[in-house]
Amino acid sequence: MVYYYFVCQRKLYYFCKNLRMEQDDENVAIGKVLDETAYSHAEKHITVNNQISVDYIEKSRILHEVKKSRSIEEAGIWQLKYYLWYFKQRGVEHLTGKIDYPLLKHTESIALTKEDEAHLLNVMKEINAIQGMKTPPPRKTKKICKKCAYYDLCFI
Numbered sequence: 175m176v177y178y179y180f181v182c183q184r185k186l187y188y189f190c191k192n193l194r195m196e197q198d199d200e201n202v203a204i205g206k207v208l209d210e211t212a213y214s215h216a217e218k219h220i221t222v223n224n225q226i227s228v229d230y231i232e233k234s235r236i237l238h239e240v241k242k243s244r245s246i247e248e249a250g251i252w253q254l255k256y257y258l259w260y261f262k263q264r265g266v267e268h269l270t271g272k273i274d275y276p277l278l279k280h281t282e283s284i285a286l287t288k289e290d291e292a293h294l295l296n297v298m299k300e301i302n303a304i305q306g307m308k309t310p311p312p313r314k315t316k317k318i319c320k321k322c323a324y325y326d327l328c329f330i
Contacts, residue, residue, distance in 0.1 A: 175301050176256040176294075180249035185324050186301065187310040195323040226257050229274075237261075237271045244275060246318060251284055252297070258286040259294050 178186035188195070221227045229240045237257055241250045254271040261269055271284035304311065313328050322328075 176297060177249045177253040179297055179301050180252050181246050181318070182314070182316065182322070183304055183311045184313055184328060185322065187304050187307060188324055188327060190305045193327070195327070222260070226260055228257055235269050237269055238274055239271070240274045240276065242277060244278065251282070254284045255286050255290050256294055258284070259291055262286065
């Protein structure tokens with residue numbers, strides 16, 4: 175939900191209401207193929223407490239998220255910071271994170287700061303507020319809208 179919050183709060187609302195549009199989306203399908211083929215050496219999709227699902231974790235205490243592109247990089251960064259915060263809240267210290275862009279052959283290192291932790295607390299409050307809304311938040315047209323699986327709900 176943190177990822178969707180940074181991508182689009184309207185998309186987050188639909189997701190929270192169990193309106194799942196991604197199963198037939200071409201961009202999601204491409205991401206799944208990338209996920210299945212990249213980093214095949216790693217144990218992937220580590221689910222913790224049915225709350226988070228980390229793409230993979232290195233033995234050197236590095237959490238990895240694999241992304242197709244940098245088009246919505248901020249959302250991926252905050253998703254990974256949330257995972258770092260989540261583990262920290264459960265007593266797991268000294269983790270770091272990396273976002274891997276295998277198609278771009280690029281890796282971005284991510285750390286969690288005290289300021290990030292405070293910001294995440296506010297984000298989680300706002301996510302809770304969005305979950306409780308009776309109608310979706312107002313549409314904000316963005317560059318990524320045309321590729322979004324929820325496009326029809328917003329624009330048609």
